[in-house]
Amino acid sequence: xxxxxxxxxxxxxxxxxxxxxxxxxxxxxxxxxxxxxxxxxxxxxxxxxxxxxxxxxxxxxxxxxxxxxxxxxxxxxxxxxxxxxxxxxxxxxxxxxxxxxxxxxxxxxxxxxxxxxxxxxxxxxxxxxxxxxxxxxxxxxxxxxxxxxxxxxxxxxxxxxxxxxxxxxxxxxxxxxxxxxxxxxxxxxxxxxxxxxxxxxxxxxxxxxxxxxxxxxxxxxxxxxxxxxxxxxxxxxxxxxxxxxxxxxxxxxxxxxxxxxxxxx
Numbered sequence: 419x420x421x422x423x424x425x426x427x428x429x430x431x432x433x434x435x436x437x438x439x440x441x442x443x444x445x446x447x448x449x450x451x452x453x454x455x456x457x458x459x460x461x462x463x464x465x466x467x468x469x470x471x472x473x474x475x476x477x478x479x480x481x482x483x484x485x486x487x488x489x490x491x492x493x494x495x496x497x498x499x500x501x502x503x504x505x506x507x508x509x510x511x512x513x514x515x516x517x518x519x520x521x522x523x524x525x526x527x528x529x530x531x532x533x534x535x536x537x538x539x540x541x542x543x544x545x546x547x548x549x550x551x552x553x554x555x556x557x558x559x560x561x562x563x564x565x566x567x568x569x570x571x572x573x574x575x576x577x578x579x580x581x582x583x584x585x586x587x588x589x590x591x592x593x594x595x596x597x598x599x600x601x602x603x604x605x606x607x608x609x610x611x612x613x614x615x616x617x618x619x620x621x622x623x624x625x626x627x628x629x630x631x632x633x634x635x636x637x638x639x640x641x642x643x644x645x646x647x648x649x650x651x652x653x654x655x656x657x658x659x660x661x662x663x664x665x666x667x668x669x670x671x672x673x674x675x676x677x678x679x680x681x682x683x
Contacts, residue, residue: 419472422529423463424519424550425491426453427484428540436647452487455535455599462597463533464495464605466565466574473497475529477522479507479515485620493607493615500526506625509637512541516549517639521630522623523554531574532594536561547596556592563601 429448476491534547551558
């Protein structure tokens, strides 16, 4: 079983600022972490691999400084890590991102199962996993919490979390699933593998190595535009400071409560 996990390195949400002039996120100074839902996706893939056998490859896109974050994957059990890194990939929206990832999956030999997090903490669109499935003409399932073997070697069973319950669907392979955040308890780093993780090479694919159609890559391949941006502030509660006696304050409070209709007869 060839399994690919799409892993994204994201800035800490509380440290990201919004540039209202350029209508972009200002990530300068923000520390990075692995996207939480993608960590659950990695655990889902590893648990499934441990049951059926095969190989887990972690795939990510970003600048060279993301490489140390990807080494966490082999430290917890992944077999290899691939980083897509080139300025030509920069500025990609969900369409260009999904095309780049789908092209890379084909470049590294394809996959029977592609596992993604349900959404990224810095985007929150949930569009990339279904888009990868479309590019690869693969079956797909969203809001997945668990994957097990199907009735045949050519299928898997995915349990989905719905608003009012759960359902299990059978997917023909190849398939793309997006895993909900908190679906499982990610395993700890295996320190017996730590030395291997530090010495193992992260394979880097640039534009030349990836190939693909340039019109679908990066900013050029991103039809999404931000028409406007504004900061929305929560309205504060109305406050009034009164300098009166205790009896006057009590009478004022009683009058306000009665005016608001909060007194029951």
